[in-house]
Amino acid sequence: MNFKEAQDYLHSFVNYETKVEFPYKESFKLERIQDFLKSLGNPQNAIKSIHIAGTKGKGSTCAYVANILKEAGFITGLYTSPHLNSFRERIRILDSSVQDQNPEPYFSGMISEDDVCVYVEKLKTAADQFNEKSQWDKLSFFEVYTALAFLYFKDKNVDFVVLETGLGGRLDATNTTDPLVCAITPISFEHTQKLGNTLEAIAKEKAGIIKNKNQVVVSAIQPDEALKAIKKRCQEFDAKLYVVGKDIFFEELFSDINGQVFNYFDSFSEYTNLRTGLLGRHQLINAATAIGIVDALRLFNFIVPAEAIKKGLETTFWPGRFEVIDKDPFVILDGAQNSASAEALKNTIKKIFGEQKTTLILGISQDKDLKGVCKALEPIAKTVILTKADNPRASEPKNLLGFFSENQDIKTTSGVKEALELSKAISLENDIILVTGSLFVVGEARDLWSRKIKQ
Known part of the structure; x- marks a missing residue:
């Protein structure tokens, strides 16, 4: 089997990431993926995991x-979604003792094309037989790829796997592990038709990853409704809970376009003058949550040195999160896709650039809060260029026009390439081009800018 054949096989499964409407509880069946993993020998049971759910900041926290953990000397698997340019990005192994043989500019340690072929062949027969004989509906792309990741991490003998949930938490395919530490990043309104239309309901779905009293739970700063649901879930299982802002604290010291400096302390540790290249106050919340997770591993006799925490934070790079890919003019990519993330992005732009306005390239998926995102970002835009990703979920640019004020300078384009070319044509030196609204748009923009547009 070659890579194209393996890729085509994986893409033959239904992919809910490209669908706007689908019945959540009917389409997502935890029993289905549990049965499939059983047919593979339950590889997920062989790994020590850290499981992270939430609305915002999951990927950055992971x-x-x-x-x-890598800087502490642990061989660490990382499973995230969605991807920006290749589904291989979702599966990575970070190992400080190994030189990456095929270094990628953004995703070091990601699964090789050869290993994708090997592991597709390993599970293909089981997947085909399962779909033919199972009482459940057919497996999805996310379920099959999650199973592939578990097999891969098991065979590679990783010390830990850091898992990001796909959608929700309770019914997510990643919720088949028994993690040492669970974490809930900030909760806000998203996927309300599937997860619920209150913060409490959404948090309840996310907190479904909390499953027993042996787990330690770390929560980011949360709205009261969301925290109430998380606390209730922890109480049900007698799981110990640590909350940023109540048990875990950080203090911002300095920030500019190059990064941020902050202090941190909790009941275990205190760290000063920590640095991160990820920008915005929300990234300090994510960093504090991450340190809380790592410190919680002490309860399982895994001690992470302060130097590893310091270096790990400094070297963390997460594409598409206030990522500056050019400075003449400034080109910033950010995957903000709901109103809360858009507000955080607006605040970060204002903090770093003051009152300078942006050329805003905006494309949003149909199932997102279109009005909320547009209203949050309009105050920082001198010109809005509406566009859409090459994805079935993408909203038509014309459908966003009504969410902006009548005197706003707005242009519409048919795709990301046209939007980037237009922004470059109208931008001057030291202008800001901000690409946002969707990780699908951001992924296309990065690839296009580096290969074509910049030249």
Whole structure:
């Protein structure tokens, strides 16, 4: 089997990431993936995991944790979604003792094309037989790829796996592990038709990853409704809970376009003058959550040195999160896709650039809060260029027009390439081009800018 054949096989499964409408509880069956994993020998039971759910900041928090553990000498698996340019990005192994044989500019240690072929062949027969004989509906892409990741991490004998949930938590395919530490990043309104239309309901779905009293739970700063649901879930299982802002604290010292400096302390440790290249106050919350997760491993007799925490934070890079890919003009990529993330992005732009306005390239998926994102970002835009990703979920640019004020300078384009070319044509030196609204848009923009547009 070659890589194209393996890729085509994986893409033959239904992919809910490209669908706007689908019945959540009917489509997501934990029993289905549990039965499939059983047919593979339950590889997930052989790994020590850290499981992270939430609305905002899951990927960044996962990246922080994985990098810290790597710097501490642990061979660390990292499973995240969605991907920006290749599904291989989702499966990575971070190992400080190994030189990456095929270094990628953004995702070091990601699964090789050869290993994708090997592991597709390993599970193909089982997946085909399962779909033919199972009482359940057919497996999804996310379920099959999650199973592939578990097999891969088991065979590679990783010390830890850091897992990001796909959608929700309770019914997510990643919720088949028995993690040492669970974490809930900030909760806000998203996927309300599937997860619930209150913060409490959404948090309840996310907190479904908390399953027994042996787990330690770390929560980011949360709205009261969300924290109430998380606390209730922890009480049900007698799981110990640590909350940023109540048990875990950070103090911002300095920030500019190059990064941030902060102090941190909790009941275990105190760290001063920590640095991160990820920008925005929300990234300090993510960093504090990550340190809380790593410190909680002490309860399982895994001690992470302060130097590993410091270096891990400094070296964490997470593409598409206030990522500056050019400085003449400034080109910033950010995957903000709901109103809360858009507000955080607006605040970060203002903090770093003051009152300078941006050329805003905006493309949003149909199932997101279109109005909320547009209203949050309009105050920092001198020109808005509406576009769409090459994805079935993408909202048509014309559908966003009504969410902006009548006197706003707005242009519409048919795709990301046209939007980037237009932004470059109208931008001057030291202008800011901000690409946001969707990770699908951001992924296309990065690839296009580096290969074509910049030249």
